[in-house]
Amino acid sequence: xQKTVEKENLNPYEIVQKQIDTAAxxxxxxxxxxxxxxRPKRVLAVSFPVxxxxxxxxxxxxxxxQHNDAVGPTKGGIRFHPDVTMDEVKALSMWMSFKCxxxxxxxxxxKGGVICDPHELSAGELERxxxxxxxxxxxxxxxxxxxxxxxxxxxxxxMGWMMDTYSRLKGAYSPGVITGKPLAVxxxxxxxxxxxxxxVFTILEALKDSGRKPAxxxxxxxxxxxxxxxxxxxxxxxGFRIVAVSDSRGGxxxxxxxxxxxxxxxxxxxxxLDYPGATAISNEQLLELEVDILIPAALENVITAxxxxxxxxxxxxxxxxxxxxxxxDAILREKGVVVxxxxxxxxxxxxxxxxxxxxxxMHYYWSEQEVNEKLQTAMVNAYRSVAELAxxxxxxxxxxxxxxxxxxxxxxxxxxxxx
Ligand code: GLU
Numbered sequence: 001x002q003k004t005v006e007k008e009n010l011n012p013y014e015i016v017q018k019q020i021d022t023a024a025x026x027x028x029x030x031x032x033x034x035x036x037x038x039r040p041k042r043v044l045a046v047s048f049p050v051x052x053x054x055x056x057x058x059x060x061x062x063x064x065x066q067h068n069d070a071v072g073p074t075k076g077g078i079r080f081h082p083d084v085t086m087d088e089v090k091a092l093s094m095w096m097s098f099k100c101x102x103x104x105x106x107x108x109x110x111k112g113g114v115i116c117d118p119h120e121l122s123a124g125e126l127e128r129x130x131x132x133x134x135x136x137x138x139x140x141x142x143x144x145x146x147x148x149x150x151x152x153x154x155x156x157x158x159m160g161w162m163m164d165t166y167s168r169l170k171g172a173y174s175p176g177v178i179t180g181k182p183l184a185v186x187x188x189x190x191x192x193x194x195x196x197x198x199x200v201f202t203i204l205e206a207l208k209d210s211g212r213k214p215a216x217x218x219x220x221x222x223x224x225x226x227x228x229x230x231x232x233x234x235x236x237x238x239g240f241r242i243v244a245v246s247d248s249r250g251g252x253x254x255x256x257x258x259x260x261x262x263x264x265x266x267x268x269x270x271x272x273l274d275y276p277g278a279t280a281i282s283n284e285q286l287l288e289l290e291v292d293i294l295i296p297a298a299l300e301n302v303i304t305a306x307x308x309x310x311x312x313x314x315x316x317x318x319x320x321x322x323x324x325x326x327x328x329d330a331i332l333r334e335k336g337v338v339v340x341x342x343x344x345x346x347x348x349x350x351x352x353x354x355x356x357x358x359x360x361x362m363h364y365y366w367s368e369q370e371v372n373e374k375l376q377t378a379m380v381n382a383y384r385s386v387a388e389l390a391x392x393x394x395x396x397x398x399x400x401x402x403x404x405x406x407x408x409x410x411x412x413x414x415x416x417x418x419x
Contacts, residue, residue: 008304008305009325011087011091012087012091012300012322013091015091015322015325015326016091016095018326019402020034020038020402020406021034021038022326022399022402023399023402023403023406024037026393026395027403029406030419032419033419036068036413036419037068039090040090040093040094041066041067041068041069042066043063043064043065043089043090044063044064044065044137045063045086046061046062046064046133046137047059047060047136048060048135048136049132050125050128050129052125053124053125060114060132060133061114062084062112062137063084063113064078064110064111064112064141064146064148065086065089065092065110065111065112066093066108066110067090067097067109068108068409070413070418071101071108071412072105072106072108073107073142073145074093074096074107074147075096075107075108075110075146075147075149076093076096076110076148077111077149077150077152077154077180078111078112078113078149078162079092079113079114079151079152079153080114080153081115081116081117081153082116082117083115083299084113084115088113088300089111089113092151093109093110093111094109095321095322095343096109096110096111096350098343098401098402098405099342099344099346099405100350100405101404101406101408101409102344102382102404102405103350103351103378103379103382104381104382104408105350105351105354106354107350108409110146110147110148112133112137112148113151114129114133116129119153126158127161130154130158130162130165131164131165134161134165134166138165138166141166141178143176143177143360143361147177147178147179147353147357148177149349149350150180152225152299156180156187156191156192159178159179159180159181159182159187160182160185163186175360176361179191179353179354179357179360180192180356186359186360188355188365189365189366189368189371190352190368190371191349191352191355191356191371194351194371195319195346196229196231196233196234196348197230197234197348197375198345198346198347198349198351198352198375198378198379199231199295199317199319199346199348200234200235200238201348201375201376202340202345202379202382203235203293203315203340203345204238205379205387206338206383207315212292214238214239215241217240217241217292218240218257219232219293219294220242220253220289220291220293220295220313221242221244221246221295222245222246222251222283222294222302222320223297223298223299223319224245224297225247225297225298227319227349228297228298229267231295231297232245232258233261233264241256241257242260243255243257244258244281245263246281246282246283246286247267247271247272250280250282250283251280251281251283252272252273252278252279252281253278253279253285253289254277254278283298287307287310287311288310288312291313292314293316293317294313294315295319296320296323297319297320298320299320300320300321300322300323301322301323302320303316303323303328303332304324308328308329308335309331311335311337314337315337316338316340318339318340318345319342319345320346321346322342324339329398338397339398341398341401343402343405344382344383344386348375351375351378352371355371355374385404386400386404387400388400
């Protein structure tokens with residue numbers, strides 16, 4: 001008789017709920033606490049008209065989800081992507097809560113998204129979409145309530161426009177409403193590199209435990225946006241050998257190691273696929289390369305039950321949010337692959353966002369060295385406490401990271417008398 005294979009659930013909202021259940025069961029969290037944590041406190045769906053360059057008017061749709069504000073105001077990026085859905089944004093806001101919890105930042109999780117392809121918009125249209133979305137969510141965001149930031153396909157310039165729109169609406173300069181801004185309007189030194197830098201700190205901690213040296217370590221990176229591209233640069237500077245990278249158009253492989261400045265130049269002028277002498281590979285093939293470290297730095301659900309078995313990396317550092325499904329996690333665990341989970345590996349971005357917000361509130365700005373040192377301390381401490389807890393409970397790093405977070409949020413909910 002033919003065995004029917006159950007189709008894997010790839011809905012990120014249901015995936016994060018599953019991850020919560022796993023960690024909550026180990027902690028024996030009371031069911032009412034789990035029920036609160038399994039859904040966002042507030043989700044706003046908006047639509048707003050934008051005048052296009054050709055004179056037409058297009059209506060854009062977007063969302064802002066605020067998961068849990070027991071610990072502090074909600075915090076998290078805004079993505080511009082054609083595949084944005086409400087469930088995705090809800091899940092991403094929940095991952096933000098747990099991410100902030102892992103590092104111990106005084107924030108809950110939030111996330112926003114606009115359904116659009118920024119590559120098809122002119123600079124003027126992009127500005128009007130950015131301002132239109134901020135206007136549409138202005139009632140529920142603010143320096144003390146919910147603080148957005150960049151995410152997939154959004155930039156410091158977009159944060160600058162959004163900050164300007166919010167400040168005009170409120171009649172007061174409000175840099176603390178959003179982070180990841182250009183330096184000229186209250187951005188923090190080191191914020192642009194922070195996600196990648198934080199990810200590198202977690203990789204170095206993981207390697208330390210195994211005694212392996214960077215110079216003997218190969219890396220493949222999927223995604224060449226803010227996180228992937230800067231991680232490639234920082235890892236190269238540390239002596240790692242980056243053998244493969246990709247972007248949404250495909251990837252390149254070069255066993256002797258890619259020249260990362262050259263890749264960057266091609267990314268800016270033509271396409272990374274023009275790299276001379278490299279083998280063209282697909283995004284799927286990149287995930288299955290025989291490398292030491294695999295860094296998924298693009299979107300969700302790229303490592304699933306369908307391909308996890310073919311992953312040959314020893315470590316996976318999740319610079320993206322939600323790249324690995326729970327079924328894939330189980331397969332990787334079985335194979336002995338160590339996954340540094342998203343809520344730990346990519347927490348550097350929101351950590352320096354927190355520093356930016358603190359600087360905005362104080363109107364007092366720090367040097368890049370100060371920011372990077374504080375980031376390093378935060379990431380190393382976070383990694384160490386997750387690794388310790390995972391070891392104690394004999395669970396993977398993801399479950400350990402969830403456990404730390406869930407306990408922090410539960411404690412805050414208790415202290416506020418919610419439970
Ligand atoms: N979008 C980033 C993330 O997923 C940064 C969020 C922030 O800085 O608030 O962590």
